[in-house]
Amino acid sequence: MLAGLRKLSAVSWGKGGLSLGRLSLRRPPLRRVVEAALILLLLVQAGRLVWLSLGHARDLARDRDVFLGLWKGAPVFAAEFEGSIDPTSGPAGGLGRFVEMREAAVVLPEADAGIAATAKSLFDWRRRHGFCAACGKATDQASGGWKRVCPACGTEHFPRVDPVVIMLPVYKGGAEPRCLLGRQAAWPAGRMSALAGFMEPGEAIEEACAREVMEEAGLTVSDVAYHSSQPWPFPAQLMIGLIAEVTTDEAAPDQTELEAVAWLTRAEARAVLDETHPTIHAPPPYAIARRLLETWARGEG
Numbered sequence: 001m002l003a004g005l006r007k008l009s010a011v012s013w014g015k016g017g018l019s020l021g022r023l024s025l026r027r028p029p030l031r032r033v034v035e036a037a038l039i040l041l042l043l044v045q046a047g048r049l050v051w052l053s054l055g056h057a058r059d060l061a062r063d064r065d066v067f068l069g070l071w072k073g074a075p076v077f078a079a080e081f082e083g084s085i086d087p088t089s090g091p092a093g094g095l096g097r098f099v100e101m102r103e104a105a106v107v108l109p110e111a112d113a114g115i116a117a118t119a120k121s122l123f124d125w126r127r128r129h130g131f132c133a134a135c136g137k138a139t140d141q142a143s144g145g146w147k148r149v150c151p152a153c154g155t156e157h158f159p160r161v162d163p164v165v166i167m168l169p170v171y172k173g174g175a176e177p178r179c180l181l182g183r184q185a186a187w188p189a190g191r192m193s194a195l196a197g198f199m200e201p202g203e204a205i206e207e208a209c210a211r212e213v214m215e216e217a218g219l220t221v222s223d224v225a226y227h228s229s230q231p232w233p234f235p236a237q238l239m240i241g242l243i244a245e246v247t248t249d250e251a252a253p254d255q256t257e258l259e260a261v262a263w264l265t266r267a268e269a270r271a272v273l274d275e276t277h278p279t280i281h282a283p284p285p286y287a288i289a290r291r292l293l294e295t296w297a298r299g300e301g
Contacts, residue, residue, distance in 0.1 A: 049112045050096045066122050066145025068115065078119030080126075101233060105286035113286070117233040122146070124235035125159045133157070160236060165208045166196035167242040168292040169219055171249045171263070178265055179296050180251055181272075181280065182216060182258040190281040192262060192272075194289040196239070209242050217261055218252040221245065227295060230288040241288045243296065269297035 057065065057079040064080045081098075101120055105113050122145055132139050132150035139148035139157060148157040169180040181192035197212035199205070210221040227241040251261045262280060264272065271277040273294060283289035 047107045047109075049108065049116060052095075066119065066126070066141075068118055068122075071115070076115070078115075078122070080119075080123045102284070102286070106284070114231075117231055120233045121231070121236040122159060124233070128235075129157055161231075162237050163199045163205075164196055164232070164237045164239050165199060165205060165212060165242060166194050166239045166288060166292070167209050167213065167224070167244040168194045168289075168296055169213055169217065169221070169244045169246045169251075170296065171246050173247075174249060176265055178249065178263040179269060179293070180217060180219070180246075181262050181264060181293075182253065183260045183262075184257065185259045188281070190279055191283070192260075192280050193283040193287070194241075194292050195258075196289075197257075198237075205240055205242070209244050213244055213246065216254050216257045218250070218254070219246040219248065222247050227292055228288065230291075232288075239288045241292050243292065266297050266299065269293055273297060 054065070054077055057077070061079045061081050065077045066080075068076045068078055070076065099107075101116065104116055108116065126141070126145065126148070129148055130138060132153060132155055134155040135150060135153045137150055137152035139150050141147075142149045142156075146159065149155075150157070171178050171180070180195070182195050183192045187193075195213055195216050197208065197216070199208040200211075203211070205226075206221075206224045209224050213219050213221050221244045223245040225243045225245075227243055229241060230239040231237075232239045249263060251263070253259060253261045264280075268277065272280045272282045273290070275282070282293065
């Protein structure tokens, strides 16, 4: 079964309160206020995003902005800097510093992180889809950056989102319930997390969950409950968080996706989250995997 839907406000990288008014970008009233619009840059100063006038931002990065929507009634754009622009000198001097998105998620308020994630996903999509998939010709930006149009064949291209199932396997057949964490070889020492994988064409969410758990850990899923979702802008995934009940505790990492797995009781899961476990480190605070583990450690799921 797939339980009732909910979204956790504690999960970073939602839209940050943006109203998707991008269609209204074509309307004259909004066009008249564009030059007074706010614009964000993925710069951080004192733990917040940097906001500029649109005119100032376009002086720094011409023709590199996209329309994100309305925030507190004001149109919001984001600008992408490329090349040698340095926020510590020149026209951008004193504005702050550029940060990587994962670092930004740790220091930014939830609303700021969500707005920045929306911008990052749009920029990544634009960078990867400059040419038409139908005929190969260069495409033009339209609808404030939310569409690209091929002038040669007329094909319209829209930002894509790739669904990923991320699940915490749970076994209830022993003396007490236990959950399973897995580890990829590339992660920092001791880091373990929930299992995850991309959905494939023709799959339901439950089917993708069962396939991934079997492929990565050799376990059979008997029940699936929805927990929450999270946009993941690396570059444009939607993480679908699940609790997956399994029929046995005989897990075996596949040595391709996972190099190791570990079963945890609720007390052990709380120790991982409290950073008192002797060997296992929890997923980072901005990751939905941590929310899955927190929920289960509290006795839910």
